[in-house]
Amino acid sequence: MDEYAIGVLTNIGLFSFVALSAWLLLVAGELSFGQQAFFGVGAYAAGIGTAMLGWPLPLAALAAMALGAAAAALVGLPTLRLRGLYFTMATLAAAEMLRILFELFHWQIALGDERIGPDGTQGFRGIRWMLERGIEPLDFLAMVWILLIGVMVIFLRVENSRLGATLRALGHDPELARSAGIDVDRLKLGVVAAGGALAALGGALFAHHNTYIEPRNFDIMLGVHSLAYGLIGGLGTAFGPLLGVVLDIGVLEATRSLQGYRMIVFGGLVAVLLVFRPRGLLDERVVHWIRSRA
Amino acid sequence: MIDFLQNTLDGLALGSSYALLALGFTLIFGVLRRANLAYGPAIMLGCYCATWAYLKTGIGLLFLALIAVAGSTLAGVYVERLCFAPHRKGAAAAAMVASFALWMQFEELATLALPRHLYAFPALYAGGPLSLGRLTLRVESLVMLVAAILVCAALWRILYRSRFGTAVRAVIDSPAAAELSGISVSAVSLQVFALASAIGGLAGFLIVSGNEQVTPMLGMWSTLKGMLAMMLGGLGSLPGAIAGGVALGLREAHSQWYLGPQLRDFIAYLLLFVLLAVRPPWMNTRSAY
Numbered sequence: 001m002d003e004y005a006i007g008v009l010t011n012i013g014l015f016s017f018v019a020l021s022a023w024l025l026l027v028a029g030e031l032s033f034g035q036q037a038f039f040g041v042g043a044y045a046a047g048i049g050t051a052m053l054g055w056p057l058p059l060a061a062l063a064a065m066a067l068g069a070a071a072a073a074l075v076g077l078p079t080l081r082l083r084g085l086y087f088t089m090a091t092l093a094a095a096e097m098l099r100i101l102f103e104l105f106h107w108q109i110a111l112g113d114e115r116i117g118p119d120g121t122q123g124f125r126g127i128r129w130m131l132e133r134g135i136e137p138l139d140f141l142a143m144v145w146i147l148l149i150g151v152m153v154i155f156l157r158v159e160n161s162r163l164g165a166t167l168r169a170l171g172h173d174p175e176l177a178r179s180a181g182i183d184v185d186r187l188k189l190g191v192v193a194a195g196g197a198l199a200a201l202g203g204a205l206f207a208h209h210n211t212y213i214e215p216r217n218f219d220i221m222l223g224v225h226s227l228a229y230g231l232i233g234g235l236g237t238a239f240g241p242l243l244g245v246v247l248d249i250g251v252l253e254a255t256r257s258l259q260g261y262r263m264i265v266f267g268g269l270v271a272v273l274l275v276f277r278p279r280g281l282l283d284e285r286v287v288h289w290i291r292s293r294a
Numbered sequence: 295m296i297d298f299l300q301n302t303l304d305g306l307a308l309g310s311s312y313a314l315l316a317l318g319f320t321l322i323f324g325v326l327r328r329a330n331l332a333y334g335p336a337i338m339l340g341c342y343c344a345t346w347a348y349l350k351t352g353i354g355l356l357f358l359a360l361i362a363v364a365g366s367t368l369a370g371v372y373v374e375r376l377c378f379a380p381h382r383k384g385a386a387a388a389a390m391v392a393s394f395a396l397w398m399q400f401e402e403l404a405t406l407a408l409p410r411h412l413y414a415f416p417a418l419y420a421g422g423p424l425s426l427g428r429l430t431l432r433v434e435s436l437v438m439l440v441a442a443i444l445v446c447a448a449l450w451r452i453l454y455r456s457r458f459g460t461a462v463r464a465v466i467d468s469p470a471a472a473e474l475s476g477i478s479v480s481a482v483s484l485q486v487f488a489l490a491s492a493i494g495g496l497a498g499f500l501i502v503s504g505n506e507q508v509t510p511m512l513g514m515w516s517t518l519k520g521m522l523a524m525m526l527g528g529l530g531s532l533p534g535a536i537a538g539g540v541a542l543g544l545r546e547a548h549s550q551w552y553l554g555p556q557l558r559d560f561i562a563y564l565l566l567f568v569l570l571a572v573r574p575p576w577m578n579t580r581s582a583y
Contacts (some may be wrong), residue, residue, distance in 0.1 A: 274381075
């Protein structure tokens with residue numbers, strides 16, 4: 001495989017994590033504009049772990065996930081009872097606060113003859129754990145996709161379990177779910193924390209793929225894109241957000257002949273697609289049809 | 295003290311531009327119960343049309359204002375037909391994401407037409423600022439203030455003194471009941487979208503001619519500020535939108551002076567987050583879509 005294809009496939013994998021985290025909340029009935037912040041928390045935490053504290057990547061990634069879950073729970077707790085646009089705006093406000101904190105975050109240590117660490121708006125460069133360990137792009141690609149497949153297996157198992165049905169009940173009508181004896185607040189908090197951890201894992205990998213991160217990577221554009229991936233791909237199955245990422249990054253890269261008109265074509269296609277399929281390509285009905293055939 | 299007064303004056307001027315943006319946003323939200331993410335980008339596209347016309351022909355300000363308003367209105371109508379008309383029943387998420395897709399479209403259109411990151415826009419007023427004792431006030435700010443007041447008055451007349459306004463308020467109260475009493479909800483939505491985008495276009499024109507420059511960032515900026523001001527003033531209330539806009543402007547001017555731009559934005563979001571979490575009585579958190 002050439003370097004270009006590896007890069008595209010790696011990016012598809014990386015952004016699938018944050019798309020899955022936005023999709024998870026979408027299935028639970030909430031629109032989050034804030035998943036990019038937890039992606040950022042993961043990127044910064046893992047970068048600090050490997051580049052500044054000398055931790056191995058797996059440990060740094062685990063710490064990043066814990067921190068992402070904690071940050072998401074912290075945002076989730078005061079907003080549990082908010083619905084609809086109010087919840088969406090609260091997640092956006094929290095995410096923008098975190099992005100500004102990244103801009104104000106200065107912590108550098110001297111390593112050899114250079115200073116390494118987050119430097120406010122100048123970003124955080126030198127996250128070179130992969131290069132120092134001699135890990136090739138192809139190995140990294142395999143790592144990303146193995147992790148993603150692991151996450152997908154968990155998602156698909158949950159899908160067919162009692163928990164999956166409970167989640168969909170919550171997404172369908174929280175009042176009804178509450179009256180059916182579901183502990184809505186606890187479930188929602190769990191969903192939010194799991195989404196935060198998942199986005200943070202993606203962020204940790206992103207930081208090590210790019211070796212350089214800056215606060216601008218984690219602005220609202222990434223958040224709305226992640227949400228759009230889930231909705232384009234479909235709410236019926238966890239393959240939905242993956243399909244969304246493949247369509248966006250894949251189609252964008254494949255149609256470089258359309259350079260300059262790409263977003264005009266793609267934006268219009270998405271809007272028209274949603275007219276006919278408001279719950280995405282792989283919505284519940286399609287998934288049910290496929291299952292009944294299999 | 296003089297600093298405080300000067301900041302308050304600056305904040306009022308800034309706040310009146312936010313109030314105009316929030317008015318348009320709130321009109322759309324009130325009628326459709328949907329957030330239109332492409333609201334700001336439609337305004338940006340209108341302003342880009344005006345900039346393009348200015349660069350090609352060098353026509354006067356009045357024509358530029360008309361082009362900005364017309365461009366924004368057309369873009370707004372396009373957004374309504376493609377993103378909101380098909381999703382009137384349910385599918386709030388789809389409407390929002392579709393409007394985001396059109397945002398991307400508008401941004402690319404604008405950068406295709408005018409590829410540089412920044413373009414100069416003719417100034418609204420060439421002279422220096424007015425001085426009131428030791429205070430100064432830019433003429434542009436004064437125009438913005440007056441425009442905001444005029445638009446509010448006109449809007450009040452339209453909404454409370456015309457047949458169309460009665461229909462709009464009926465749809466805001468209850469779309470189903472309005473439909474039953476013979477009002478075409480589809481037509482009202484389209485007209486409200488056009489009206490809101492025209493107000494946004496006017497606000498956009500005043501903002502870019504006040505700043506004497508235009509960038510593609512205007513789109514995201516207008517959506518965010520309009521949405522923030524709308525949320526601060528409660529949701530879907532027109533007097534609330536004005537109050538929210540002015541409050542946002544005042545708070546920004548003061549915190550910018552004392553704390554700098556990054557903390558200024560941080561406090562804006564913190565305030566919004568706390569308000570949402572605490573839910574004071576004027577924010578009816580049950581009624582969002």
